[in-house]
């Protein structure tokens with residue numbers, strides 16, 4: 001569902017060099033040879049295929065440092081441990097806060113999801129309200145209009161209780177709890193602060209509190225996506241994927257089966273059983289993942305490990321992800337593309353930005369989304385995922401090969417046809433070619 005945007009604060013220029021460009025991937029339109037595509041589109045994609053070599057990681061550029069005075073420092077200044085910063089910004093504070101906060105949000109959402117399923121175990125959609133656009137809205141992401149209406153009093157009370165229930169456990173995540181419980185007014189005020197409308201200048205956080213709402217209400221996959229945008233560029237992304245299993249094969253099992261299994265053998269503290277938080281900072285050349293903090297655990301940076309995109313470049317062995325709902329992306333068009341490119345595996349259909357996480361973690365190679373004409377993609381549905389895939393070694397563009405433009409408000413304005421994220425440049429190039437070859441005969 002819709003993303004709440006946290007209020008803007010002072011603008012700061014983005015200082016780090018583009019690691020994606022260093023790998024030979026396009027980062028800005030000027031990195032590409034400008035070409036004119038069919039139907040007069042501006043093209044960003046190169047006309048000849050890139051080399052088949054797997055995506056490179058910038059290796060030593062980013063580090064996790066464990067110190068006595070401070071448990072964790074995100075150091076991504078190109079010089080390794082504590083190496084010359086040269087005035088470059090490392091986003092250590094922002095990253096640390098964002099990961100901790102997303103961990104708390106994951107706990108809150110998991111509790112709400114559990115209670116939704118308990119309330120209506122059959123359909124997995126108890127406690128769900130519907131909005132005019134017929135998309136589901138849940139207690140986990142109510143807006144302030146609904147909550148402050150006279151009909152919303154009981155709902156507001158349950159939201160406040162859920163929020164306080166998590167905040168009291170803040171120390172578990174390395175955060176301070178408020179001195180006293182928040183009241184309804186405090187919660188509404190916090191929601192109302194989310195008033196930024198984005199744009200090309202300044203600095204703001206963009207949040208999708210529950211991405212993949214359908215998956216959420218069905219007890220399946222969903223994500224909590226938080227990104228920091230500076231002067232129109234995504235500089236930091238954190239993706240919480242509370243139901244994302246550590247083994248990719250498990251994604252194919254229905255979530256209910258997984259829930260049953262978890263009851264038989266509950267995950268142990270710090271285990272890599274289910275649920276993870278991924279994060280990356282632009283220009284770092286590395287992306288990271290840590291397990292979800294479960295009820296009995298504590299957040300520990302020692303559990304973080306680096307993730308990288310898959311090195312598979314042969315379409316025969318590659319897997320592509322796409323939305324579950326046909327209404328959100330044309331399954332028939334992607335099936336045609338898959339056939340023409342030589343993809344043989346069944347598509348991985350999974351709700352939410354977990355698709356981005358799957359590419360970043362090397363569980364799949366391609367993500368394609370082709371929404372129906374007229375649908376405008378929103379920045380909060382992509383920002384965090386894009387930076388994480390890029391820093392894990394992948395490439396994300398629209399179907400014309402241009403980078404997604406996060407500088408034009410809440411929508412990805414100017415998006416050419418669809419979104420293509422790939423683990424490597426060669427697969428990406430092949431998909432772009434296939435889109436061009438079949439677009440005019442498609443019904444999209």
Ligand SMILES: Nc1ncnc2c1ncn2[C@@H]1O[C@H](COP(=O)(O)OS(=O)(=O)O)[C@@H](OP(=O)(O)O)[C@H]1O
Nearest residue numbers: 001210211212213323324325328350351352371375
């Ligand atoms: N009609 C239509 N076309 C294209 N895209 C749409 C459409 N409707 C919604 N959305 C947006 O898609 C987000 C869900 O995308 P997913 O990739 O998770 O799709 S799916 O649920 O797996 O089918 C979903 O995000 P959430 O609302 O956060 O779930 C929407 O922002």
Ligand SMILES: [Mg+2]
Nearest residue numbers: 001211212381
């Ligand atoms: Mg969303």
